[in-house]
Amino acid sequence: MHFSFFILTVFITINEDIAISSFQFTKKRKAMPHNYYNRENHGDYEIISIGDFTLAEGGVIPNLELAVRKIGELNADKSNAIFVTTWFSGTTKIMEDVYVGKEHALNPEKYCIILVNQIGNGLSTSPWNADESIKGPKFPKVRIEDDVKAQYKLLTEHFGIPYLQLVVGGSMGAQQTFEWTVRYPDYVKRAAPIAGYAKNSEHDFIFTRTLIDTILIDPAFKDGNYDSIDSMKTALSRHADIWNVMGYHPEMYRQEAYKALGFDNADDFSKQFTWKYFEPMDPNTLLTCAWKWQRGDVSRNTNGDLSAALGRVKAKLFSMPIETDMFFKLEDCKSEQELIPNSEWRPIKTIWGHLALFGMDPNYIVQIDKNLNELLAYDL
């Protein structure tokens, strides 16, 4: 009983269409080598190799495979592509379930929507499924810019897409979105970073450190050579518990909004929802992404000059922080937005905090869609 089950419960409550589409995936079940990172849990995706890939921190991922989900079709001149990134612990599945559909701005009847799982997230090449030479704790350090370079290669060489109508993503997906606009300014017409920074903050770095330490500190971790995911269950529940504190805003608890998801009290919600979400995940996978998250910084493109980096963004950009986010804060997002020439300030109202990204608050996705529809309507 893992997160998809709970997400499903959520969707049954808030969106019957999505619930039905989620059920359909169970019919496509295939035998997979991992209990969690498989198509039953994470929907349909195509594995596309982009070859050996050299990383910013040094080292090579041999035969880097990206797990890619394409929804909708490219038009004749391939001018209708939208690119969607993923966040920490998430895959393309939740992006598809919450953000994509004919009832959403990300409408596959109009656009070809390409969703790519970030490197090391469990579906694309990751510690558990990598070549023996970089398996498990030997997996190299990956940066946000590595993801974006790999994604650029995929979109230009594999798909032959000339430019993107939109790049959109939340949290670490926002980090990738910002990197896209700075690294490939001519390739991105529009951008919508949701709840994330162009350059990570010191506070967020320390928050992520506390998440990392819940794993490192457990004797069962054995420097990344743990016996099984199950042996790391306690560590993963501790990891999840910090998310319970920082991922949701206290106002969500005060209003007992978790009751709308079918949980009687905060203790039940915190354990049956958040703990169960993280408990089946691979710790090395989480560590790979956490290291990357901590160091997201577009100013690496401009020798540390954030103003210069954001100054070269050409995309029409809507900055969409979540007002109650406990770690990607409004003030920091505003400072960054003010450095981006063609940008607008579009904060999202919700009491849920950062993990409103999951779509539990029906009014959250309404606001996202409204902003994305407006952004996509700009004639650029």
Added chain:
Amino acid sequence: MHFSFFILTVFITINEDIAISSFQFTKKRKAMPHNYYNRENHGDYEIISIGDFTLAEGGVIPNLELAVRKIGELNADKSNAIFVTTWFSGTTKIMEDVYVGKEHALNPEKYCIILVNQIGNGLSTSPWNADESIKGPKFPKVRIEDDVKAQYKLLTEHFGIPYLQLVVGGSMGAQQTFEWTVRYPDYVKRAAPIAGYAKNSEHDFIFTRTLIDTILIDPAFKDGNYDSIDSMKTALSRHADIWNVMGYHPEMYRQEAYKALGFDNADDFSKQFTWKYFEPMDPNTLLTCAWKWQRGDVSRNTNGDLSAALGRVKAKLFSMPIETDMFFKLEDCKSEQELIPNSEWRPIKTIWGHLALFGMDPNYIVQIDKNLNELLAYDL
């Protein structure tokens, strides 16, 4: 090199008078049985026994000793007493250093200021210094109401004080302050809870759980029978790191306000200040107080009816939450304040978050003093 050193650094920056008074304590050094919980670190205090003490959760503390600091003198009719409580991890020392003095509202030339260390905080009867029958992990569960009952006994029977002009305290000290106003409404003329709840929130309960788990999860903890404080150093630094995330507001990091305290960057501040503050503390002591903190709830006086509990407060009360507090939130504090008949809403502005309580922001104590002066000026 522990917290007093750093607090000292802070005070040298913001208040020379206090720095000098702190230095004077080093002249009074006595041989003490604990490396941290002693007069060198925590100033002068008197140990007063209030006899065997029966606890709300059952069990007895034999010969409960309270560590009491009295500053100023009682007048003839003992009508000039102010009572000051302590918070999690803190002792009367920081309350004296930051809040008490002739330049403050808590002026010992006018009032007799009595500060009492909460049960289990390391100076009053605590796991490390308790009777062998309840030593270490055998220490019983203590509630906020136990503290307040013990303090009431101390003030009425030992000091013979007929009523208090004011009860004031921050964080767990605010929990005690609220309990005072509900349990002994006729004894408290004025009350000033700073940054705390009358009834703890579900979010705060989980936050405290993450703090507790950093200790419980460490194999060196050995169910509370650790070999030494030093063997728990890693756990205590992890404990401290969660404080780095939740104790200060991200805006403090964004503005790099820690630089005013002499730290070059957040990493340095987080480790040299916050880690060093917690590393010498006794884990069983922290656990005793954390359990108590989680369960603070004045509605235990009224069969769970918070409105009825707060409705019986007779004190003139100023509610003083910290606007940027990450866990004792403004919205929750406002809900509670609105249930208290003779109360006023006095939120404190600072970018520091909860640990502004420590006094690093000079403008924080200015606001506290202004409010307390106004509160004390009410003719009641």
